[in-house]
Amino acid sequence: MPLTDDEATLFASWFHALSDPTRIRILNLLSTTGDELGVGTIVDTLALRQSTASHHLKVLHDVGFLRRRRHGTSVLYRVNANCLERFPSAADLVMGRLRVDAAPTAPGWVAEPA
Template sequence: MSETTKTGQGLSPEDAQTYSGWFRALADPMRVRLLNLLAEERRPLTVGEITGRLPIGQSTVSHHLKLLAEVRFVLPERRGNSVSYEVNDACLECFPAAVSAILGRRP
């Protein structure tokens, strides 16, 4: 969070840009479910494991993971020939504070 946000002068342009990217990434219900699956599992999952638990195909899961990784909600980790994804706890801890800042509720 930038210094402008912390001083109570509204959201900085940088924070607004970051937060809007987060909300765009969460604008699809399947991405929300995918993020929830990774958060509840608390361990890295491969695309194959994810497709076994959600009603979507491998290419769609990969697309959603790419979008979630771009905003750092998930972290990819290459393991041999496959990639596993896990939730980024640091980024997700910032999300409630971002919502509060957007709504003008500073801690």
């Protein structure tokens, strides 16, 4: 069975979000620390400008890779584990390595709201 339009659109947004090296670095940092980080910490750790980091964090949040919460005047970011756990399956589906009927079904692709 081929992918549905909705699945293809979702997967395209994920792959597009990962098409920038800075976003890969941010996702890697958040994945490997396993903790919530503020923009300032991300900026300092990766030697980015604040506006650059904020832009890339927004892109990653908008596609569901990141979760965010307000803490006082700061916004803290963490990895959305539900989304990242499903990403390898998305890649396998696109490449034809996994049958669509054997994959997790929508809306379960991003079970935790972004």
